Amino acid sequence: MPVSRYSKPEFNPYGDDAPITVDEHWVAPRATAPLDATLSLPGSKSLTNRELVLSALASGPSVLRAPLHSRDTDLMIEALRSLGTTVSPVEGTGEYGADLEITPAEELIGSTTIDCGLAGTVMRFLPPVAALALGPTTFDGDEGARRRPMATTITSLRALGVDIGDDGRAALPFTVHGFGRVAGGSLTIDASASSQFVSGLLLSAARFDDGLELRHSGARLPSQPHIDMTIAALRARGVDAESGDDGSWSVRAGAIAGAEVAIEPDLSNAAPFLAAAVVTGGRVTITGWPESTTQVGADLADILPLFGATVERDGDRLTVTGGDTVRGISIDLSTGGELAPAIVAIAALAAEPSEITGIGHIRHHETDRLAALATEINNLGGAVVELPDGLAITPQPLHGGLWSSYADHRMATAGAIIGLVTDGVLIEDIATTAKTLPQFPELWRGMLAGGL
Numbered sequence: 001m002p003v004s005r006y007s008k009p010e011f012n013p014y015g016d017d018a019p020i021t022v023d024e025h026w027v028a029p030r031a032t033a034p035l036d037a038t039l040s041l042p043g044s045k046s047l048t049n050r051e052l053v054l055s056a057l058a059s060g061p062s063v064l065r066a067p068l069h070s071r072d073t074d075l076m077i078e079a080l081r082s083l084g085t086t087v088s089p090v091e092g093t094g095e096y097g098a099d100l101e102i103t104p105a106e107e108l109i110g111s112t113t114i115d116c117g118l119a120g121t122v123m124r125f126l127p128p129v130a131a132l133a134l135g136p137t138t139f140d141g142d143e144g145a146r147r148r149p150m151a152t153t154i155t156s157l158r159a160l161g162v163d164i165g166d167d168g169r170a171a172l173p174f175t176v177h178g179f180g181r182v183a184g185g186s187l188t189i190d191a192s193a194s195s196q197f198v199s200g201l202l203l204s205a206a207r208f209d210d211g212l213e214l215r216h217s218g219a220r221l222p223s224q225p226h227i228d229m230t231i232a233a234l235r236a237r238g239v240d241a242e243s244g245d246d247g248s249w250s251v252r253a254g255a256i257a258g259a260e261v262a263i264e265p266d267l268s269n270a271a272p273f274l275a276a277a278v279v280t281g282g283r284v285t286i287t288g289w290p291e292s293t294t295q296v297g298a299d300l301a302d303i304l305p306l307f308g309a310t311v312e313r314d315g316d317r318l319t320v321t322g323g324d325t326v327r328g329i330s331i332d333l334s335t336g337g338e339l340a341p342a343i344v345a346i347a348a349l350a351a352e353p354s355e356i357t358g359i360g361h362i363r364h365h366e367t368d369r370l371a372a373l374a375t376e377i378n379n380l381g382g383a384v385v386e387l388p389d390g391l392a393i394t395p396q397p398l399h400g401g402l403w404s405s406y407a408d409h410r411m412a413t414a415g416a417i418i419g420l421v422t423d424g425v426l427i428e429d430i431a432t433t434a435k436t437l438p439q440f441p442e443l444w445r446g447m448l449a450g451g452l
C-alpha cells in the first residue's frame with residue numbers, strides 16, 4: 001500500500017498550531033508540502049575531534065576554523081585541557097561559534113578523570129594520549145558508554161607496554177597509568193567492533209618511540225573511510241603515515257606539525273536533512289559541501305539516488321530532490337554505519353521493501369541501533385526484522401506514537417524523518433541531538449520554513 005507522504009493530515013491530534021512539546025516530548029514537525037530548503041550545517045564531529053587530538057600532540061600551536069561545538073567536542077576539549085592542553089576560543093570565522101586556538105602542553109600530565117560522555121571518539125582516541133602523559137588518567141562516561149566495547153583499546157595499549165587497571169572488565173571505567181612515553185612497534189588487533197580502535201592508536205602513534213606498524217585481524221573492518229580520514233589528517237600535519245592494502249597501517253615516529261585547519265561541515269549530519277527531501281518528494285540543498293572529502297557522508301550522493309532521488313552539484317552546493325515514489329534498496333552499508341539510522345528511516349517510508357546489511361557493528365554504537373530502529377519503527381506499525389548484520393524493512397502505513405531516542409542523536413533524527421510524513425510522532429529526548437548537532441530542532445524547523 002502506498003505510503004501517504006505530504007498530504008495535509010486528515011487528523012492531526014495537535015492541530016495546525018502544533019505545540020513544540022507534548023508531555024515534554026518533541027512534536028516532530030509534519031511536512032504539509034514537498035520541502036524546498038537551503039541549509040548550512042555545523043562542522044564535522046569526526047574532523048573536529050581528530051584535529052583537537054592532533055593539535056594537543058603537535059609540536060606547535062594550531063587553529064581550528066569553524067569547528068563543531070557540541071557535546072562530543074566539548075568533552076574532547078575538556079579532556080585535553082585536563083591533560084594540560086590550552087584550548088582557547090577566538091573569534092569565529094563560521095556561523096556556528098568560536099574558532100579554537102590550541103597550544104600543546106609542554107608535558108601532558110595525567111592525575112585526572114576524563115568524562116567520555118557517550119563519545120566513541122573520546123573513549124577510543126584519548127587512552128593512547130593518556131599513556132603519553134605522566135600520571136594516572138581515569139576514563140568513565142555515561143551509563144551507556146560503559147556498555148560500549150573498549151577491550152581492543154585496553155589490550156592494544158597493554159601489548160605496547162602501557163599499565164592499565166580495569167578490574168578485568170575491559171570496559172569503562174578504567175585507569176591508564178601513563179609514564180610519559182609509549183614504546184610503540186608492531187601490533188595486531190581485532191577492530192571488527194569499531195574502526196575507532198585503529199584511529200585511536202594511529203592518532204597518537206607518531207609520538208610513540210618507534211611509531212606503529214598496525215594490522216587488523218578479524219572478521220571484518222567497519223567504517224574504513226574513518227580510518228582513511230585519520231591517515232589523511234596525520235599526513236596533512238607532516239606525519240609519515242600510510243595504509244597498506246590489507247587492513248594494515250604504518251605511522252613513523254616524528255613530529256606532528258601545528259596547523260591551521262578548516263573543518264568541513266558534518267556530512268553525516270546532512271543525512272536527515274537530505275532524507276527529508278527524499279521522503280517528502282521535495283528539495284533540500286546543503287551549502288559548503290566539500291569538493292573532495294574523507295567524510296563518509298559524501299556517499300549520500302550515491303546512496304540517495306538508489307531510493308529514486310536526484311542529486312546535483314553546483315559549486316559547493318549539493319541538492320537532493322526526491323522522486324515521485326521512494327524505491328526500496330538493498331545495500332551493504334559497512335563503510336558508513338553512522339548513516340544507517342537515516343537510511344533505515346527512508347526505507348521504512350518507501351514503496352518497496354529494503355535490506356540494509358554489513359552493519360552488525362552498529363549494535364555497539366550509542367545504543368544497539370539495529371534493535372532500537374526495529375523496535376521504534378515497529379511501534380509505529382512498521383515491519384522491520386533484525387538480521388544478524390542488518391535490517392529487513394517491509395514498509396507499512398505508519399501511525400503516530402512515542403519514538404524513544406535511547407540517548408542516541410541519530411535515533412532522534414531518524415524519528416524526525418518519519419514524523420515529517422506521519423501524523424502525531426513524538427520524539428522522546430530531542431535534546432540528545434546535542435551530541436553532535438545542538439541546533440537540530442531549530443535547523444529542522446528552519447528547513448520546513450525554507451532554510452537560510
Ligand SMILES: O=C(O)C1=C[C@@H](OP(=O)(O)O)[C@@H](O)[C@H](O)C1
Nearest residue numbers: 046194195196222223226337338
Ligand atoms: O572515527 C570516527 O570519527 C568515527 C568512526 C565510526 O565508528 P565505528 O567504526 O565504530 O562505526 C563512526 O560510526 C563514528 O560515528 C565516528
Ligand SMILES: C=C(OP(=O)(O)O)C(=O)O
Nearest residue numbers: 118119120121338365366
Ligand atoms: C557512532 C557514532 O558516534 P561515536 O563517535 O560516539 O561512535 C555516531 O555519531 O553515529
